[in-house]
Amino acid sequence: MSVSINARSEGHVFEGGFANPVMDSQAVFRRVMNALAQPGTIADLAGFVTPPAPMSQAAAAILLTLADYDTPVWFEKPENNDDAIGWMSFHTGAPRTADVLRAGFAVLEKASPVSAWASFPIGTSDYPDRSATLLLPVESLVGGQPLTLTGPGIETQTVIAPSGLPEGFVAVMAENRAAYPLGLDVVLVCGGEAIALPRTTRIEEF
């Protein structure tokens, strides 16, 4: 798809990127790296970028840090994300793909139906890294039903309580864990905050 940045798309497609792309992307990357290395910790990614709605600051900061022409980005509801797609394309050069199998990153909707997640690339046994990273918006990263996390990056166990997770999330993540080393890496995003859940993390209801 060619991105049409026309008169209809206003300044907000061009504005709101990193003020200092070199230092800001480094700062966001380190926070994302630490979040992935310590699943369950909440990474503060607020204030780096101002994306068009409905994209969250956290999802936008992650895309601007990691996406480029090598990583097609798939949107669950492109029709709701015209401005966000234009903004992402302008700031990263990453192509928006309609082909779920090419997705390097997937921008999901709140309460995304997990049954559809089976179509994302999970890598192959030779190259388990050729898999998609899902950016999943939730209502809040706290205040929901507690979930216990164990696995690499976690000394004993850690508890998270995001609210607004899709129905069947725990079950689909258990399947994801069972497919290790293949699998999806999921980042829960809400506003300017994110929790990373790599494929190694075991998620259980409290």
Added chain:
Amino acid sequence: MTLPEYNFAYLDEQTKRMIRRAILKGIAIPGYQVPFASREMPMPYGWGTGGVQVTAAILGPDDVLKVIDQGADDTTNAVSIRAFFAKTANVATTTKTADATVIQTRHRIPEAPLSAGQVIVYQVPIPEPLRFLEPRETETRVMHGLEEYGLIHVKLYEDIAQHGHIATTYAYPVKVEDRYVMDPSPIPKFDNPKMNGSPALQLFGAGREKRIYALPPFTHVVSLDFEDHPFQVQKFKQPCALCNATGVYLDEVVTDDRGGRMYVCSDTDHCETRRQDGHHGTGLPIAGQETVKEDAA
């Protein structure tokens, strides 16, 4: 005239993004070697081009960088890489393990325990633990995919058959999270136990071989062995001649041409810190006392 300036930390931003994505995949799949588009660096292969690229991709202006080569802060490789990042990223550098946020290492893990929040970056020459057993990359990929690691046990068994014990002393293979067999880089097997459950994030970069891999904090890392030949680390008969430390990895230093040698800590920072704390080895001159024996000839 002003000299042309490099981007922060030398690498261009697209290269950093590519390396950063590889690092994240590596963290998500501990022990799996993620291919990456390794760049030419202004130093030869074998001098830590992989480690340097990983460090360049993670380094920020607030980081404090320590670089060691075989445990030493003052060898050519360590000094050059430290100066490289001091120049291209203007980061603070240190030789103190505890003060560093990022430690790039060639073939040692510091004696002082690493702490949460620290990142240690290993320079890796041959990332594939199966490479000398199976030269074809296509085959080793399948072997990792199928978790087919019999061959590496045979290799360790042949050690026992030939020498009576597992004679592999460095680059001793480990199994990560009960899944991937990984090359810990040519650290002495003495350091292998420090990898297990470390609170620090461990990243590995192999520049020539174009691979990045990682161990998140608190990852299970088990050195391969047999029930009747359990994994053992090197033991040293004497303490460090300079700081009297025991339970550390020692270097042999030849002191004359008549067979004289002394054994000193390979970790120079650990040794210096201990000496500052008042520890005193048998090879160290005592202040105010003439110990240097001049040759009559």
